[in-house]
């Protein structure tokens with residue numbers, strides 16, 4: 219069986235830390251060389267697709283900027299699909315370029331887009347977003363993680379601020395990042411129209427595999443990155459296949 223396309227998680231699946239997973243660049247080159255459309259998936263809201271693509275290329279992956287599918291790119295795809303034009307952005311500066319097709323406004327935006335603004339949050343900033351929601355804007359969250367680890371300790375992530383805005387304005391956010399099924403549906407929709415349904419490949423049984431399944435897509439788990447056999451056993455999700463690494467992917471599709 220040959221997949222119609224591949225949606226490849228990047229962190230922990232194609233590289234771990236600063237190093238490519240051994241054999242992964244050659245495997246992806248081989249598969250793309252066979253004409254299989256590829257998208258590279260990540261939830262990060264801290265880098266633009268250009269930055270991520272050049273990082274992948276430096277490791278030997280055949281990654282054009284347009285092949286990167288990030289949470290901000292998913293948000294832009296969602297906004298375009300919903301025909302939203304006027305937005306207020308609460309995202310790191312590095313991802314602003316992903317929203318250049320939209321009009322940035324402070325007054326009466328149609329959508330408030332929230333990512334990990336980190337230290338740039340203030341009461342005034344949060345309150346502005348709150349008032350825009352009261353004025354009828356829809357709340358779009360790039361992700362809703364509670365916290366993440368930084369060099370000086372655990373740090374509040376975007377989810378805590380999304381929850382504050384949901385509570386204050388009595389609205390519910392549309393989450394476009396993993397593990398939402400919407401992320402995988404939007405990634406699949408970004409593929410060439412003729413492509414058959416894609417297969418998702420990732421190292422996280424919940425965010426990658428369960429998310430793909432919720433979108434009705436087949437999914438392959440790799441034993442690299444954050445893979446733990448105990449997580450797989452404890453999960454109700456069953457991948458379609460489990461392989462040691464992306465290097466073994468071409469062998470699955472002879």
Ligand SMILES: [Mg+2]
Pocket residue numbers: 227228229230231420421422443
């Ligand atoms: Mg991963």
